[in-house]
Amino acid sequence: MEYDVVIGIEIHCELKTNSKMFSSSPTTFGRVANSCVNEIDLGHPGTLPCVNKGAVVQAIKACTALHLEIDPLVKFDRKNYYYSDLPKGFQITQQFHPIGSNGYIEIETSKGKKTVRINRIHMEEDTAKQFHLNEGTLIDFNRAGTPLIEIVSEPDMTNGEEAAAYVESLRQTLYYLGVSDVKMEEGSMRCDVNISLMPKGATEYGVKNEIKNLNSISNVQKAIDFEIERQAKILDEGGVIQQATRRFDEATKSTILMRLKEGTVDYKFFPEPNIVPIRLDDAWIKQIQDNLPELPEQRRSRYEKDYQLSAYDISVFLANKELAEVYEEVMKSCDNAKLACNWMITEVLAWLAKNEISIENMKMNPTHLAKMVNMIEKGDISSKQAKEVFEDVMLGKDPEVVVSEKGLVQVSDTSMLDALIKEVLDEQPQSIEDYRNGKDRAVGFLVGQVMKKSKGQANPAMTNKMIVEELNNRIK
Template sequence: MSYQVTIGIEIHCELKTKTKMFSAAPTSFGALANTKTSVIDLAHPGVLPCVNKEAVRLAIKACGGLHCTIDPLVKFDRKNYYYSDLPKGFQITQQFHPIGRDGYVVIKTDEGEKQVRIERIHMEEDTAKQFHKDTGTYIDFNRAGTPLIEIVSRPDMHSAQEAAAYVEALRRTLFYLNVSDVKMEEGSMRCDVNISLSDDPNKLGTKVEIKNLNSIANVQKAVQAEIERQSALLDAHEPIIQSTRRFDEPSKTTVLMRKKEGNVDYKYFPEPNIFPIQLDEQWIESILNHLEELPEQRLERFMTTFGLNEYDASVMVNDRDMADFFEEVMKDTKEAKKAANWVIGDLSAWLNKNNKTFATNPCKATDIARLVNLIEEGTISGKQAKEVFEEVMTGKKPDDVIQEKGMQQVSDDSTLIAMINEVLDANPQSIEDYKNGKNRAVGFLMGQLMKASKGQANPKKANGLLVEELKKR
């Protein structure tokens, strides 16, 4: 039996600040445990929080990029609960006055574009991090107090594919805005998915939460696994238990963490140590007026300005560093399609093979542009260019490699005709085959010509001259 699937997603995203949300302690991933903390993060008696202005600015940018209405009155609240990774015994958050409301993200589905609504965006502080080992549970307080925004969607998604597309669209937008580095593998973007199944399209089923998904691929796999699990239970007329689960990668199933018997009462109340802050409207306006170009805007520009097809433009826009590199290449060439092919194809393959990214790319954009221009000018062939490219990736200049290897392509008519006639004189049978309508003879003769010229004959020009000379025989 088929069921109505309803999905909502909550995303916690660490903001790209140098210091924490309410203290001057530095934010740092991978630092020695418990070395990036302060008395404020550790909740020593008598300490007071101070709001990080940069965190507020980045939250406003996120709201702007995700089309939210921004509340200029910033208020914080206490979320009270006791857990070993929460040193204060409460978390400072924005329960009643989120900084952003009623936004949306556009995703692409098999049925076309779809708008997924965002209910709210609120600021809060991160918790510490726990490590469970055989010898016990260890806590690193370095992460405690790191600035976060939580982005809560409406339950507008209805498949694993839509859930993954939403998280990817959100990740890409936040990265383009420089709000966060959105490295899910490092925990700077964490995803909780709520799923319910129902046999009544007008009624929601029992909600099950999957916690802390750490990659786009795992979002899709976990949601699909949970849909299949709940479907099997409903088919067997067994109840769905409200619970929190996690995704187990080896078994590709969701695993029970804890059951929920109702909503937890966090006893929210206004944070008494942070007075409400009225943001200057002109400051907000200035931030929104200087937002970076969004992915969908760049996609459209790549297609209209450079004439790229949607696939090539999408591949590059999905990797901002790749798109930035391509734009640098285009400053020195007019051959957009050929440049895109080199960036998406050979260069990307080389970087993957050598465990590098476009952020750590050793190649200069001017060298790729020069390579594209040399092919277009007929100085070298496409095959020769691949050989030159390998040398370029070691730090050499394209022109120097061509000079060293004697690769200059022969495009002079008289020189080519002389070589063609030598090849024809040595292959009389191929001339007869051509006269008898066997066009494959041209391919054979071109092969002999390229061999005789050591690959330096301009293929396009040589092919035309070869046919002309054949007709004279």
């Protein structure tokens, strides 16, 4: 049987702020367990929450970039349930009055562009982190109270590719906004995916299963692809899909049952009594919206127009904002956008990976790389010589100084090249006969001989052209 697949995604994204959502505790990642907490984070009696203004600013940025309508009246609610990772016994969230609603984002798929609607964005606080061991559970409250936004999509996606594209588009947008560092491997962006199948053409949704805490874009697609196949197999065999929560196992590339759901949990939401409603000033909201940084789609259009880069090259830069920013510095004094791009996304990235150095910590000066690319463009050095120069450029050295110290200046003097070429041809009469007989590989051999005599300094393109001219003169 054929099925229509319905997919909706909930994304929890930690906001980039100095302190927590309702307390002054720092939000630094990777600190000693339970060292970034205070009485409010631990839910001590008599403590009162105070809304983090910076978190509201970040939420407004996200809502604006994702085309949501912003509610200027900020209200919070209590979500009542008790887990060991919520010491208060409830979570402060925005159930009834989300800060943003009715937005959308455009995604790129193999079938073209698609619009995915976003139902809402609301602010809330994160829970503590639990470490489940055989002998018990350890809890780190450093994460408790970290500012979050939850982004809830409409069920507009139909396969793993679309879902992965949606998560990646959101990730890039939030990354460029500076709203979050969106490091899925560190948990600052987490995905819960809801999937259901229904007979082709049906109007009533099937029973959904939720896959919790997917921590990479590739795992989003793999988990969905597996789950679609699993549910289709059950339905084809006459079985019934039970509502459940599952997790993705990377080792087996499959989803595994965590718990069954018999119905909707009643969290007994009610307005948070300790936070009065806050009316945001319209002029303040507009000021935030008018000062948003350049977003991925805007950068894509600019790179197409200004640099004429390919879709692939642009996608690499969009996925790595820091690399793109270095490239823009290079282009301030570089004459060849495509050549500079090739060095950035091939050689620079490979060098950084090989040496295990981040872009932020590299010593390379963008103006030096631009100077090296210009030297290649002008024929001052060959591409082969540039490989040697590049190693020193990545260590912070000026390419002109490196070329001078190593004697790597490329020979483009026609009279000098003419003398070398005639000397090589006089020594290689067989190659002249080979060329006369239509064996074009003789030219490559002769170019190699000239390069050898010039110690690699002859301009290869010019040498090739002049050899062909001299050969044609000699076989007339």
